[in-house]
Amino acid sequence: METLNDNRIKELQIIANNIRKSIINMLYEAKSGHTAGALGMADIFTYLYFEALKHQPENPFWPDRDRLVLSNGHICPVLYATMAHAGYFPVEELNTLRKFSSRLQGHPHREFLPILETSSGPLGEGLSQAVGMAIASRMERGIDKKIYCLLGDGELNEGQNWEAIMLASKEKLNNLIVIVDRNFIQIDGSTEIVMPMGDMLSKFKEFGWNGEQINGHDLIQINHAIYNAKNNKERPYVIIAKTIPSKGVKEWEGNYKWHGIAPSKEEKDMAIKELEKLVSSF
Amino acid sequence: MLNQKLKLNTKIFNSDVEKKSTRLGFGEGLLIAGTQNENIVGLCADLVESTKMNLFADKFPDRFIELGIAEQNLASVASGMASMGKIPFIASYAIYSPGRNWEQIRTTICFNGEPVKIIGTHAGLSVGPDGGSHQCLEDIALTRVLPNMVVISPCDAIEAKKATIVMSKTKSPTYLRCARNDTPIITTEETPFEIGKAQIVFQPENGLAQLGIIATGPSVYNALIVAKNLESEGIKVKVMNLSTIKPLDSDAIMALAKETKKIVTVEDHQIAGGMGGAVAECLAQNYPTRIEFVGVKDKFGQSGIPEELAKYYEIDQEAILRAVRKILK
Numbered sequence: 264m265e266t267l268n269d270n271r272i273k274e275l276q277i278i279a280n281n282i283r284k285s286i287i288n289m290l291y292e293a294k295s296g297h298t299a300g301a302l303g304m305a306d307i308f309t310y311l312y313f314e315a316l317k318h319q320p321e322n323p324f325w326p327d328r329d330r331l332v333l334s335n336g337h338i339c340p341v342l343y344a345t346m347a348h349a350g351y352f353p354v355e356e357l358n359t360l361r362k363f364s365s366r367l368q369g370h371p372h373r374e375f376l377p378i379l380e381t382s383s384g385p386l387g388e389g390l391s392q393a394v395g396m397a398i399a400s401r402m403e404r405g406i407d408k409k410i411y412c413l414l415g416d417g418e419l420n421e422g423q424n425w426e427a428i429m430l431a432s433k434e435k436l437n438n439l440i441v442i443v444d445r446n447f448i449q450i451d452g453s454t455e456i457v458m459p460m461g462d463m464l465s466k467f468k469e470f471g472w473n474g475e476q477i478n479g480h481d482l483i484q485i486n487h488a489i490y491n492a493k494n495n496k497e498r499p500y501v502i503i504a505k506t507i508p509s510k511g512v513k514e515w516e517g518n519y520k521w522h523g524i525a526p527s528k529e530e531k532d533m534a535i536k537e538l539e540k541l542v543s544s545f
Numbered sequence: 546m547l548n549q550k551l552k553l554n555t556k557i558f559n560s561d562v563e564k565k566s567t568r569l570g571f572g573e574g575l576l577i578a579g580t581q582n583e584n585i586v587g588l589c590a591d592l593v594e595s596t597k598m599n600l601f602a603d604k605f606p607d608r609f610i611e612l613g614i615a616e617q618n619l620a621s622v623a624s625g626m627a628s629m630g631k632i633p634f635i636a637s638y639a640i641y642s643p644g645r646n647w648e649q650i651r652t653t654i655c656f657n658g659e660p661v662k663i664i665g666t667h668a669g670l671s672v673g674p675d676g677g678s679h680q681c682l683e684d685i686a687l688t689r690v691l692p693n694m695v696v697i698s699p700c701d702a703i704e705a706k707k708a709t710i711v712m713s714k715t716k717s718p719t720y721l722r723c724a725r726n727d728t729p730i731i732t733t734e735e736t737p738f739e740i741g742k743a744q745i746v747f748q749p750e751n752g753l754a755q756l757g758i759i760a761t762g763p764s765v766y767n768a769l770i771v772a773k774n775l776e777s778e779g780i781k782v783k784v785m786n787l788s789t790i791k792p793l794d795s796d797a798i799m800a801l802a803k804e805t806k807k808i809v810t811v812e813d814h815q816i817a818g819g820m821g822g823a824v825a826e827c828l829a830q831n832y833p834t835r836i837e838f839v840g841v842k843d844k845f846g847q848s849g850i851p852e853e854l855a856k857y858y859e860i861d862q863e864a865i866l867r868a869v870r871k872i873l874k
Contacts, residue, residue: 330629332625372656373656373657374656374657374658380628381624381625381628381653381657382652382653382656382657383652384652385648385652387617388617388621388649388652388653391617391618391620391621391622391624391625391649391653392621392622392624392625392628392653393625394618394622394625395621395622395623395624395625395626395627395628395629395633396625396626396628396629397625398610398622398625398626399586399625399626399629399630399631400629402586402607402608402631403629422617423615423617423618423621423649426612426613426615426617426618427618427621427622429613429615430610430612430613430615430618430622433613434610
């Protein structure tokens, strides 16, 4: 396994911190959008785009690229910010989020930004598409592509996911890697009150998947889990990543109120200052 | 008389006219399309034989995926496969696809512009004894409202076969509406077929028509029988087979309206949002014309043999004739 040395970890932490700042700035400019989930997934997105994915940002339609499907499209600020920092488009463009004729639609819309793998927003549909990509990819002999799919934990309320989970198991899709953002919040409150999901990993395993649960902010654990997923045989692989909503901004962390709102000027300035202070701790 | 140019089935008015279901026409078409293009894949949700996808699945098991009873997954898995370069055909009963999975079709297929081909069989009252839960009378409305979608409702098995082959070569999301039962063969292998082109299948021997009947699906046969009877009464009628409901052949519809000033539409579907509605939207804007709609009037179906249901819900030949009498009055 490729281990992450301390220098690389520090580099990734700095990138994730910059992505978080971009997320806060773009949401402030947009005046609406989803803050908590986007900040909570910054470490995983950083790892995926800067370590895991086989991709060419300068050649985004490279046919042999890995595919990444963001199913819970409302956290797209983290997708857009990470793609910009990875070189897919200029970081300045992030300030057009949610504005008329922007490529960065409020929820990902591939007609406006064709380098996306799909459009998303209505929950529960991404995993099925990722399963379709994994089946199609397996039909093409040759280059082994990995299909990554990111899901929200509340999103697993949607029954369609379980149709896809069954099919992935039946088809033995070991080229499919699912990461569930286990942050325990959804719009109406705690996931365990709105619709208790209990032991999510056991549910997947009962459906025939392999997987593990990790701390979604620990780059060493993320690295290890992705290694396990890539080398997994015969079964699809799920990583239940426990994350803290709004991670990085103490005052907002864990508060479901931040699921669907954007920061004010004062809140933005406070958050950026806090994130800048964090850098010295990496 | 039948439009000679279209090389239609000359035995159409015989009592022993050959019958075959449009779903079987689809199944045969998919087998041919699949032989021509190895990127075509078939996906089904536990209705392989009923939808006639078995013809493809048996020949190409490596390109067929059985998803179990899961129509939402059916639509979105197909979208994912299409994004990787495949041309997926998904088949189920119309009530489930595009019924159950409408939003998946909207978001993952049409919103993305993926070339997924959606086959809804068992559409209409003609499903018969299975009852109202299974008689999909809303699918034309559900699909024609979606941007990027093409909607085709073939009049017979041969047209269904041709439509399947032609739609496999386009990049558009497409809905093909098929019926369960064997229905009369109207066209022949030589009859031309083009997506977006309506055809005048019946016309006066000479002179202008006083009335235009626009029909879709196997209802075209009923329209033909009515036209033939009217012809013997000396009433001059044109019958249009409107097999592509979207994009609508507005030029052909307007030409018919300008000639006849009177239109009757016929379909095995709700009047609201159906083919007649599409015709009305076109004519109201471009050439306001008197229209009578033959279709289901805001009701659900029930069990019965197809003929008695057609009579009860007023979509049979007598109902067409009543609409004609009314508009000619």
